């Protein structure tokens with residue numbers, strides 16, 4: 001019997017700030033069993049645990065891109081490289097890269113939800129030839145809140161990347177508008193086989209999937225990542241359940257054919 | 265082995281078992297009820313049969329014997345994690361047939377939904393169940409409708425008689441009672457004061473949008489009593505606490521959770537997935553009579569009726585099931601009037 | 603036909619001197635306000651047979667049977683006997699009606715006979731007090747109420763007895779739902795807070811309303827089986843300086859209250875103004891005259907206060923001008 005609840009202490013190798021409230025924590029741990037779209041439970045003893053998506057990984061580290069919003073995350077933002085936090089995971093199904101290979105792919109992501117799909121994008125960046133096309137639309141509230149700036153610039157070299165903002169001060173030259181506004185412009189060759197991923201807050205998921213459906217993408221090829229309250233990540237605490245589905249066990253990544261049937 | 269055991273011999277047997285077992289049963293606490301001069305009946309450790317209360321239904325179910333209300337998982341001291349050890353004594357739980365059926369549901373979630381739960385499994389392995397047969401149904405019970413009236417898979421079972429017990433011992437380890445062999449069946453009820461029909465086919469999407477739930481938006485007060493008294497509600501919250509004397513040390517526990525209570529679905533950013541109380545009712549009802557069944561093949565609710573006993577707003581869960589049934593029937597009729 | 607009537611005797615016998623000469627009304631005591639069909643039937647019969655058919659329900663939970671001819675007083679006294687017997691009211695001579703009227707009917711709110719909020723059976727306690735103090739001519743008003751909602755308005759009495767719940771917390775049953783914290787804050791005094799996922803009760807703030815116990819879905823909060831009360835004293839209505847009673851004792855128990863009331867009768871007998879009109883003086887005015895210290899000395903004589911009882915050393919009343 002293994003005790004899944006006991007986390008392992010892990011050293012923070014590096015902290016990469018994106019904005020004031022969103023930083024990536026590179027944590028020294030075995031990343032070989034990790035998939036993009038999976039998540040870990042990050043513990044700060046005395047404060048609690050939070051489910052956090054893997055935003056990148058290698059053999060000897062896992063990245064977490066975290067938004068400072070509350071008790072646990074506040075505390076995380078007091079930590080420095082060399083400090084320890086505690087981890088258990090990875091949990092959830094994650095994205096299976098095989099599903100996307102040799103196909104056209106569109107990824108639509110909003111804010112911190114770029115984390116769960118970042119691993120997929122990185123793979124495409126290093127292996128663009130394995131895809132028949134790869135577009136990313138990533139939206140942020142404002143220019144100041146853009147995450148993974150350097151990555152985005154790098155991705156642009158090899159992939160079709162639209163980085164937009166909901167609103168911007170005067171003089172901003174980049175694309176302005178909701179992510180949904182950019183979906184109609186993406187060039188699509190074979191809609192029926194195209195694979196699309198949507199990650200973001202509930203409202204964004206709702207409208208982005210609608211737009212993608214309008215472009216002829218079928219629900220079976222449409223993937224979403226759901227975020228629900230989680231206390232265990234192990235199918236026990238019940239908080240993440242929607243209908244008969246446990247997001248932590250059966251998700252958080254779902255084909256839209258399944259996801260569209262789920263009710264809170 | 266079936267035997268007739270006198271009261272004295274029964275208590276002597278229990279005394280023997282007590283050397284190895286912690287025994288749990290329903291205990292009446294006079295004056296400790298919600299209202300003044302009323303009693304509370306809850307499960308807890310006992311040392312003799314006389315401490316147990318079987319005349320009235322216990323307000324709380326035996327699940328606290330299996331899943332402690334506050335369960336210490338581990339201590340932390342700086343970055344050391346020390347698993348909370350548990351006294352590894354064996355546990356014997358006296359319970360009604362419906363509640364034993366409830367245990368099967370608990371096992372389903374804790375042992376079969378994903379990997380087995382370490383803390384649950386550790387304790388569960390030590391537990392044996394003694395069913396106490398039901399001669400009569402209590403108010404609000406609908407075990408017969410839920411198919412959980414018949415005592416099954418017990419380690420021992422007993423009928424309480426005026427001056428003796430009829431004891432059916434399956435587990436050899438419990439065969440410590442002096443008595444004479446006899447033949448009898450363990451009591452169970454074949455009829456409650458009412459029966460309901462659980463709808464076979466449930467369209468949860470259709471129901472989610474149906475306005476049958478809206479009456480509960482204002483009737484229910486989201487107190488969670490229905491969850492806390494339920495023998496099959498398994499949810500928990502994680503809690504960390506620090507020690508006042510030494511803030512570097514503390515513990516992590518899990519504590520019973522409730523899907524009817526505020527904060528259950530809240531996530532950072534001010535998002536609540538079920539803020540309406542009627543939607544929480546729907547979620548709970550679907551879990552008990554449909555979602556769980558879809559996953560594991562049988563209904564979660566065992567029909568003990570404690571939720572109805574406990575609801576201060578007189579909301580009846582069994583009637584809610586009937587309302588779901590009626591809505592589904594109506595839908596079928598509309599689709600196919602023939 | 604009556605011609606000469608000793609009004610003092612009539613009044614002492616619980617008949618009223620009314621504005622209609624030779625017409626009286628009988629004041630029926632119902633301690634704790636709990637009657638039953640026999641009481642009501644008897645009262646109804648008397649109203650029909652001797653009165654003018656009207657029955658007034660008093661603020662002190664008695665009945666006044668109106669329009670009785672003074673000539674019929676002896677027969678009415680005989681007719682009310684079943685009520686006196688049934689309610690076990692102390693009497694000096696059978697079939698002679700009520701022996702006194704100064705000490706008023708001990709009133710009680712509905713109490714925990716049915717009220718979900720009440721902490722004790724107000725009627726039973728009222729009867730015990732009534733049994734101890736009646737009959738007596740001293741003008742004393744006592745009311746009992748189940749909880750600090752004070753539905754009986756005990757704060758307008760010489761003694762107001764308010765039920766208190768001593769909440770006891772079993773932290774192993776608490777699930778931190780915070781129902782208790784929220785209800786204490788919204789319905790009551792906000793004496794609870796959550797700290798480190800467990801509940802902390804501010805005992806000084808707590809008024810013993812019991813909302814925590816009533817609202818705890820886990821019964822992690824339960825009520826101590828020992829009954830506690832708040833004793834508020836010397837409230838009054840009237841022409842002269844009406845005022846609200848003030849807390850004297852918090853977390854006091856029944857034996858102590860009984861003894862204090864008994865002692866107060868002795869104190870009053872000692873200090874009542876012999877010149878008072880009709881020999882009637884409210885104890886509140888006596889306390890005003892002798893000073894609170896003197897009252898306290900008498901009232902607490904041989905009283906054993908429970909350990910957790912909090913005593914206000916000197917009670918001050920706010921005498922706001924009403925008139």
Ligand SMILES: Cc1cc2nc3c(=O)[nH]c(=O)nc-3n(C[C@H](O)[C@H](O)[C@H](O)COP(=O)(O)OP(=O)(O)OC[C@H]3O[C@@H](n4cnc5c(N)ncnc54)[C@H](O)[C@@H]3O)c2cc1C
Nearest residue numbers: 050051052053066067070071072073115228229230531532
């Ligand atoms: C599968 C999954 C992946 C996630 N990935 C990321 C990520 O990559 N980056 C990131 O910044 N955030 C992510 N989140 C959200 C993150 O878990 C919450 O922001 C975080 O738990 C807030 O904790 P807190 O203690 O700081 O905030 P508080 O508001 O103080 O939260 C208190 C408690 O509420 C619960 N809670 C609050 N918000 C959430 C939430 N959204 N999901 C689940 N439980 C919650 C937790 O139990 C937490 O301990 C993810 C959530 C899920 C479910």
Ligand code: SF4
Nearest residue numbers: 484485487488490575
């Ligand atoms: S017990 Fe009744 S009021 Fe409380 S949450 Fe359940 S249904 Fe709502």
Ligand code: SF4
Nearest residue numbers: 776777779780782818
């Ligand atoms: S209401 Fe009961 S269970 Fe909820 S926080 Fe208060 S004491 Fe704990």
Ligand code: FES
Nearest residue numbers: 233236237238248
């Ligand atoms: S997070 Fe606990 S069941 Fe999914």
